[in-house]
Amino acid sequence: MSKSPKKYLVTGGAGYVGSVVAQHLLEAGHAVTVLDDLSTGFREGVPAGAEFIEGRIQDAAKWLDSSYDGVLHFAAYSQVGESVADPEKYWVNNVGGSTALLAAMRDAGVRTLVFSSTAATYGEPVSSPITEADPTAPTSPYGATKLAVDHMITGEAAAHGLAAVSLRYFNVAGAYGSCGERHSPESHLIPLVLQVALGQRASISVYGDDYPTPDGTCVRDYIHVADLAEAHLLALDAATGGEHLICNLGNGNGFSVREVIETVRQVTGHPVPETAAPRRGGDPAVLVASAATARERLGWQPSRADLAGIVTDAWTFARREEPTAP
Numbered sequence: 504m505s506k507s508p509k510k511y512l513v514t515g516g517a518g519y520v521g522s523v524v525a526q527h528l529l530e531a532g533h534a535v536t537v538l539d540d541l542s543t544g545f546r547e548g549v550p551a552g553a554e555f556i557e558g559r560i561q562d563a564a565k566w567l568d569s570s571y572d573g574v575l576h577f578a579a580y581s582q583v584g585e586s587v588a589d590p591e592k593y594w595v596n597n598v599g600g601s602t603a604l605l606a607a608m609r610d611a612g613v614r615t616l617v618f619s620s621t622a623a624t625y626g627e628p629v630s631s632p633i634t635e636a637d638p639t640a641p642t643s644p645y646g647a648t649k650l651a652v653d654h655m656i657t658g659e660a661a662a663h664g665l666a667a668v669s670l671r672y673f674n675v676a677g678a679y680g681s682c683g684e685r686h687s688p689e690s691h692l693i694p695l696v697l698q699v700a701l702g703q704r705a706s707i708s709v710y711g712d713d714y715p716t717p718d719g720t721c722v723r724d725y726i727h728v729a730d731l732a733e734a735h736l737l738a739l740d741a742a743t744g745g746e747h748l749i750c751n752l753g754n755g756n757g758f759s760v761r762e763v764i765e766t767v768r769q770v771t772g773h774p775v776p777e778t779a780a781p782r783r784g785g786d787p788a789v790l791v792a793s794a795a796t797a798r799e800r801l802g803w804q805p806s807r808a809d810l811a812g813i814v815t816d817a818w819t820f821a822r823r824e825e826p827t828a829p
């Protein structure tokens with residue numbers, strides 16, 4: 504963790520992951536400014552103690568100046584299905600916005616960046632667990648836009664000395680105090696299953712049960728959002744001028760869709776009915792991270808890898824969000 508207090512710009516800090524990281528930065532004694540256009544985030548999600556600017560990363564030059572020590576860049580659209588239907592929306596916002604942000608950083612002399620990349624940059628894995636040396640072949644425009652930004656950052660570090668770390672998250676889950684997950688529409692498995700437990704949806708769809716996995720359902724690597732946040736603070740310390748470090752972030756353990764549903768049943772006491780549905784195109788059977796680079800280069804050690812604990816924290820947050828929760 505950083506020893507002396509610093510000042511950071513957090514783009515997308517009204518969203519799920521950005522708000523949790525902003526909260527961790529504040530708890531570590533740093534000054535935080537959140538820049539968010541509230542397109543998918545929530546004003547009340549911005550942690551108390553952070554300055555808030557309602558604005559777009561495309562206009563970052565208006566606010567970024569040399570008083571900032573670095574930028575943590577979460578702002579993006581991140582719905583895979585939407586990106587397939589409306590790819591230009593993703594290229595304009597994710598790539599266009601990041602281009603403007605990098606230019607603003609260069610002009611202001613802000614030379615440290617931590618970027619939210621994603622497992623979706625890899626596409627269909629060639630081996631498991633996935634390492635950063637594996638080929639990147641995204642299967643959606645969303646993944647392609649995040650990979651394009653990674654390439655931009657690599658060039659920026661080489662040409663202009665940026666100190667940059669891209670963290671490739673696998674499946675982020677859980678909550679941290681009043682900061683939790685509420686995407687609309689929701690596409691992530693744990694909050695969707697919790698919606699069944701809250702009575703907000705009748706059943707959970709299981710897309711394919713004939714995959715080559717132990718119970719036939721897809722296996723994913725769930726990482727607690729607070730463990731993820733700690734990696735961001737470590738990444739700020741590890742960032743080195745002229746280098747673009749890329750680290751996968753996951754627990755290295757996979758849980759199947761059925762294991763997640765069963766864990767939600769145990770945590771909530773709700774029967775959670777399932778509905779069988781056909782496979783979705785582009786869903787790999789297994790997506791599990793090798794986090795060896797994050798351990799070696801960042802000194803990162805996840806401490807909340809237990810699925811029941813992750814689901815319990817997400818359930819506490821979901822009930823807080825829902826006034827009529829049982």
Ligand SMILES: NC(=O)c1ccc[n+]([C@@H]2O[C@H](COP(=O)([O-])OP(=O)(O)OC[C@H]3O[C@@H](n4cnc5c(N)ncnc54)[C@H](O)[C@@H]3O)[C@@H](O)[C@H]2O)c1
Nearest residue numbers: 515517518519520540541542543544559560578579619675
């Ligand atoms: N949640 C996950 O499991 C996951 C996994 C891999 C990668 N990621 C990446 O992590 C980041 C955060 O994801 P999240 O789940 O918190 O999403 P989120 O939608 O909750 O947060 C994104 C935030 O960015 C803001 N935003 C979007 N475009 C903007 C713009 N042009 N200018 C200013 N603000 C803008 C939104 O209003 C929102 O508050 C994203 O970059 C996403 O691609 C998330």
